[in-house]
Amino acid sequence: MSDLQAFQAETRAWLKENCPASLLGAGGGGLVGTWGGRKWQPENEDQRVWLERAAEKGFTAPTWPTDVGGGGLSKAEAKILAQEMRALGVPPPLIGFGLTMIGPTLLQYGSEEQKQEHLPKIVRGEIRWCQGYSEPGAGSDLAGLQMRAEDKGDHYIVNGTKVWTSYADEADWIFALVRTDPKAKKQEGITFLLIDMETPGVSVSPILLISGSSPFCETHFQDVKALKSNVIFKEHAGWTVAKALLGHERSMVAEAFGGGSRRSLADRARAYLPGATADGPLPDGGLRRDIASFEMEARAFGLTMQRSRDAAKAGQQPGAESSIFKIVGTELNQRRQELLLHIAGPQALGWEGEGFADGELATTRDWLRSRGNTIEGGTSEVQRNIIAKRVLGLPD
Amino acid sequence: MSDLQAFQAETRAWLKENCPASLLGAGGGGLVGTWGGRKWQPENEDQRVWLERAAEKGFTAPTWPTDVGGGGLSKAEAKILAQEMRALGVPPPLIGFGLTMIGPTLLQYGSEEQKQEHLPKIVRGEIRWCQGYSEPGAGSDLAGLQMRAEDKGDHYIVNGTKVWTSYADEADWIFALVRTDPKAKKQEGITFLLIDMETPGVSVSPILLISGSSPFCETHFQDVKALKSNVIFKEHAGWTVAKALLGHERSMVAEAFGGGSRRSLADRARAYLPGATADGPLPDGGLRRDIASFEMEARAFGLTMQRSRDAAKAGQQPGAESSIFKIVGTELNQRRQELLLHIAGPQALGWEGEGFADGELATTRDWLRSRGNTIEGGTSEVQRNIIAKRVLGLPD
Amino acid sequence: MELILTEDQELIAKTAVDFVGERSPIARMRALRDDGDPAGFSRELWKEMADLGWVGIPFAEVHGGADLGLAELTVVIEALGRGLAPEPFLSTVLLAGQLLQRSGDDAACARWLPGVCAGDTILALAYQGVTSRYDAFSPSVVATASGDGFRLAGQAIQVLDGHVADALIVSARTSGEQGEASGLSLFVVPKDASGLEIVRQSRVDGRNAALVQLDDVAVSAADALAGVDGGGPLLQQTIDRATIGLCAEMLGGMQQAFELTLEHMKTREQFDTVIGTFQALKHRAADLFIEIELAKSVVMAAARAADEAGADPGELARHVSVAKAHCSEAYVHITNEAVQMFGGVGMTDEYDIGFYMKRARAAELTFGDAAFHRDRWAALGGY
C-alpha cells in the first residue's frame, strides 16, 4: 500500500468517526455554510462540533503549515481529502475570505508574528474577515483609492469609506488598502493594512441592489486607530500585495460561474413552450439553437479551465488565464440568465407575491444580480486591457 | 395645369421623342453605364446619340446652372424628370464621378474660370474624372498624406502615389489632394488640385483584390507638372474642400447597399435546403430567424434613410446621418453576403470553372468584395469616432 | 407617408417632454414604489393629462376625444417613457379604450369612453393566461353558454392596471380551438361583477398589473364587442396598435437611459481621465446611438402606417414586428451597456439606471420578444 493509499484509508476512517452523522449527505444536510467569527451562531450543535474537530485536525486549512494550525498536507493529500469528503458527503467545516484570501496572502507576505497571530484564529473559525478595496468613485481604477491613513508614529489614523465590502456587517477584521503617502505616484503610496472592525470609528451600512438585498456593505472609517504592526509586507508597498490577492479573487469569481449541473435549459423550455413534447425537438427552432450555442460555449469554457488546471499541475506558469476566466465565465452566466428570461417569457417579470412561482421570481432576481458579474472583481473592460497589454503586448 | 404639371407633360414628350427606342425598358435595355471620357467607346450608336441629345438639353446634370451646360432645373423639376425616366425605362444618359463628385465641388468652391472650363465637358461626357485621395500607408488617416507638390512659381511639380483610385485607368483628369506645405500641421498643408492624366509622368497600375480584378488602381506621379490655376478654393486649404466632398461620398456608398429588390433570401434558401417546400416554413428554424432578422433590420435602415430624406426636404440640417448610413448600410450588406454563403453551403466555395453555377460563383466573389465595404469610403471605426466626437460630444 | 413630425406634433412633443421633466421625473416613480402606494400611479396627474387632451387623443370627438391618431399619441407616450410614468395609457387608452372604439359598438363606447377621455375612468384588458405566452388567441378564460348569455371561468395574468380598473374587457374562448382567431369573444365586465376577483401583482419593473380570477361570472351576448366568436381579429389588431404605443414608451426610455449614460461618461473619472475618453466605450456608445436612431424611424413609421386609412393589415403587422423587435433589442442592449458603464453604482438600487434596465426587460417580454416577432415576420413573408 502506497503512502497515499494509507492516507486515504486513514482519512476516510477519521472523517467517518468525526463528522457528525446529521451533517452527512448531499450539500451537508442542507447546512448553510460555516463562516465562523465572533458573531457566528451555529445552526446546531453538530455544526459547532464538526468545526472544532476539523480545526483541531488542521482540516479547515489542509495545506497550511502545522505551526499555524494547518493540516500540513501535500497537494496530493489535500486532493484525496477533498475526494473523500465529496464521496462521504461531508460538508466543508469552514468557509470564508480568511481561508481563501487573507490567509494565503499572510503566508506569502506576512511576518512570522503576523502569521502566528492571525492564521490560527482563521483555522479555528474564531475570526471572520472581509475585504476593503473599492471605494466610492474609484471603481475599476483601484489604485485611485482615497482612504487616508495618517502616520502617527506607531499607528495610523484612518479616515475614509470602502464600498462593496461583502459581509462587512458580519466580519471581525478587515484587510484594507489605504493611502499612506498622498504625494507618491498612485500605486506607490498604498499600504496593505489589517484593521479590527471593533475599533471605535468603524461603522457599516448594507447596500441595496437592483436585485434586492445583498451581502455588500459600505464601511466607514472615522478617525480609526490602526497599529503599524498590522501593515502587511511593507509600508507604501501594498499594491504588490493587493495584486497577488486580486489574481486569486478573479479565478474564484470565474469558478463560481463555471458550470455545475442544474436543471437543463431544454427541460425548462419544455415547461414553457406550447406544443413542446417530452423528448422531441423543441418547437421553437431559434430558441433551440440559442440553448445549444450556450451549452457548447459553456463546455468550451469548462475545457479551457481544465486545460489550465492540467497545465498548472504539470508545473507550467499561468498566463492570462484568470482574466480569460473572469471575462468568459461571467458573460456565460449572463447569457444563461438571459436565456432563462426568454424561456419563461412574461412569467419572468415577477418581483414578489401572487402569480409567479418561486423559481420564476428567483429567475428574475438572478438575472438582475448577474449584471454585476462583469463589473465586480475587475470589470470585463479592465480584464481586456490586461490581456491587450500583458499578453498581446499592445502599446499604451 | 400647374407649372410642374406642364413641366411633366413636356418632359415626358421630350423623353419619348429623344431617347432612342432601343434603350427603353428595364435597365436601359441591358446597357452598361455611360461613363464618357476620351477613351470611351459607345456600345452602339444609340447610346452616343442619347448622351448627345441629353447633354444638349442639360439633362445629364439637370440641376446645374444653364451657363455651364446644366439643365437649370429646380429640385422639384429634377424629381419629376427622374420619375418620368423611371416610368419610361429611360437609362441615365451619363454617370460618373464628374457628375456626382467633382462637379458639385466645383460649383461650391471653384472659380468662375474653373467652372467654365470643366463643367461643360463633364455635362457633355467629354472628360471622365477619378479621385486621388488615399495613399499607400495612409489608410483611414487621410490627412497624413505624403504626395508632394513643390512650388515652382506658376506651377507645381508633383511626386508620389495615390491608391484606390477607382477607374484611374479609364479617366482623363484626376482631382487629388497634395501636400503643398510640408511644415504646416497635417491638415493645413494640403491643397486640392486637378491634374490632367495625360501629363507626362502619370502612370496607372490596376489593383488585384482578394475577390478578383477590380476597378481600383494605383496611380503614380513622377515629376508631374500641374498648373496652379488648377488649385480649387485656396492653396493649403484643400482639407476644407475634401471634407465637403467626403461627406457626399459616404452617403453615396451607403445608398448603394440600401436595399433594392433582389431575389429573396428565403427563396434562395428553399433552393438549397433539403426538405423545403414551396410555401411552408423553412425547415431550418435558425436560418429562418436569421433571414427574418436581417430583413427586419434592413427595413429599419431603409426607414431611417427615408426619415433623413424627409427631414432634409423639410429643410432640417443633417446631423450624423452620413456616418450612420455608412456603418449600417455596409454592415447590413456584409450580413446579407454571409447569409448567402450559409444558404449555399459547400456550393458557395467555388472560384471559377466546373461544378458551380454562375450565381454561386458570384455569391462567393460578392462576399469577398463586401468585406471592403466597411473599409472604403471611411472605415467603420472612423465613422464611430466621428459620431462619438461630433454628435455625442465625447472628449478626445 | 412622411417620416417627419408635423408642426402640431412637434408642439405636443415639446409640451410632453417639458411636462415629464417637471412633473414626472423618474423620482416620482421611485417614490410611488418606496411608499407602497396602493394605486401605483397618480389620479391627479392622470386627470391633468386628460385635461391636456392627451388621454382623449385617439377617441372620437363625440366622446370627448380629439380624433387624432397614433402619430400624436406616440409622441406623448415617448415623452412619458423618459420618466417611466406609471399612468394607465397602455391599459386604458391603447388596449381597452381602442378595443371599444374600434369595435364600433356605440352603446359600449357611449357608456365608457367619455369617462376615459375625462380622466375619470380606468379600463383594462384581460387576455393572457399563464400558458398563453405571446399568443393572443390562447386565453385561459373559457365561456360556457348559459341561457342567452355565458358564464366565464378562468384566470388572466398581468392585467395591466387591473387593480384600479372600473371595468375589464375579458377575452374568452366561446368556441373553436386555442390558437385560432375565430371563436374568441371580448366581454365587457364591470369591476363589481359577481365572481370576479382581482389581486394586484408586483412586477420587477414596477408596472401596475393584476391577477384576475373569474369564477362563474355571468355576461350577456350583448356585452361581446364585435359579437360572440368574432373578437379575435379585433383583439390582434388592437394589441398590434398597443405594441406601437409600447415601442414609443421604450424609445423614450432608451433615450433617457442613454443620456444618463453619456452624462456619466463625461463626468466620471477613472485612471485620471473621464471614462468618455476611452475609445472602446466611445465606439460602443456610437453603436447605441445608431440603435436609437433606427428605433426613432421604426416607431414613427409604424404609428403612421397604423393611422393610414385602409392600411393593409399584413403590412401594418410587418411594421409592428419590425418596431417591436428592434426596440426590444435596442432597449435591452442600451440599458445593459448603461449599467456596465456605470459600474458598481449602476447595480445599486440608489441609482436610477437600474429602473430602465428592468423596464427594458419587462417591455421586451410584453406583446412578444424579438424572436417572436421574427417568427411572425417570416410567417407573414410566407417562409
Place this chain on the structure above:
Amino acid sequence: MELILTEDQELIAKTAVDFVGERSPIARMRALRDDGDPAGFSRELWKEMADLGWVGIPFAEVHGGADLGLAELTVVIEALGRGLAPEPFLSTVLLAGQLLQRSGDDAACARWLPGVCAGDTILALAYQGVTSRYDAFSPSVVATASGDGFRLAGQAIQVLDGHVADALIVSARTSGEQGEASGLSLFVVPKDASGLEIVRQSRVDGRNAALVQLDDVAVSAADALAGVDGGGPLLQQTIDRATIGLCAEMLGGMQQAFELTLEHMKTREQFDTVIGTFQALKHRAADLFIEIELAKSVVMAAARAADEAGADPGELARHVSVAKAHCSEAYVHITNEAVQMFGGVGMTDEYDIGFYMKRARAAELTFGDAAFHRDRWAALGGY
C-alpha cells in the same frame, strides 16, 4: 483525459512548426496558385512529411505507420494550417486512409496503406453530392446490383485531392432511403476504372478538389468496406474524426492570422500613432485571443476523446460538434477582423491575410457549419 501535450507531442509540435516556417510558409501556397501548378501541392514535400513519420501517424505499424492517434496528428496539422500547406492530409490520411484502417478490411488495408504511409499513394473520399449539404447519408451516387457486384452512377462534388488520387472511396446508396445510415456502401475504386471521370475544381480557398462523375462504374461486393449496406456508421465516424483534423488546421490558421494582425497593429501608424494603441481595437484583439484559447482547448479535448479506447460515440460526437462550431466561428471572426484592421491593403490579393479569410470560410462550410453542429448538439441532447 489530460488536456496538456506530452513531451513527445511537444517535440512533434516544435518540429512541425519549424518545418512549416522554413519549408512551407504561405508564400509556397501562393506560388502554387499563381503558377497554376497541375497537382496543386508538392509531391517531394509530401514524401518528406512521410519520411518524418507524419503521414503514417495514425496507421498500424504493419503498414508502415506509427500507430499513434489524433493527439499527435492534430499537432502536425495545426502547424501545417499556419502555412495553409496543401498537402493531402485531410483526403489521404484522415478521410480515405482512416476509413480503410477502421474498416478492418485487411486485404484493402494491405493493398493501399503501405503506399500511403510511404508518401507514394494518394487516396480520396467521394461522398457528397450537390444536394447533400452536410448530410453524410445523402450521396448522389446510386449503386445498382449487377451480377455479383454493382454498377455505380452519379456525381460526387468537391472530392478533396480527387484529381491526384490513385484510388477513390465512393459512398453510394445500395438500399434504403436518402438520409438513412443503413443502405450505404463504401466502394474502393481505382482511378483508372472504366466510366470514372475526374475533373479538377477551383475553390475560393485554393484547396485541391475534384468533381467526380461515375457512369456505370463496375465494382464488386468484395470492394465494399464494412460490407454492402454497412458503410454508413463507419463513414459518419470517419468524417467526425476528419473534422477534428480540420479543426486543428483551423486552429493553426487562426493563430497565424492573429499573429499577422498583432504584428500589423504594432507597426502600422495612423493619426501619428501605431493603431495598436487604440483601445477599441485592443479590446477586439483581446476577444480574438480568448476565442483562440478556447479553440485550443476544444481541439485538444476532441482529439483526446477520439483516441480513448471505447469512447462513447455520442460523447465523441458532442466533442466534435463543440470543436467545429467554435473553430468555425472563431476562424471566421478572427479573419474578418484581421482584414478590417489591415484596412484597404487587407483587401488586396498582394497581402497574405486574405488567404486566411478565404480558408476560414471554406473550412466553416466543410463538414457542417456552426448552425449544423448546434442542431446536432441539440439532437444528441434529446431536444
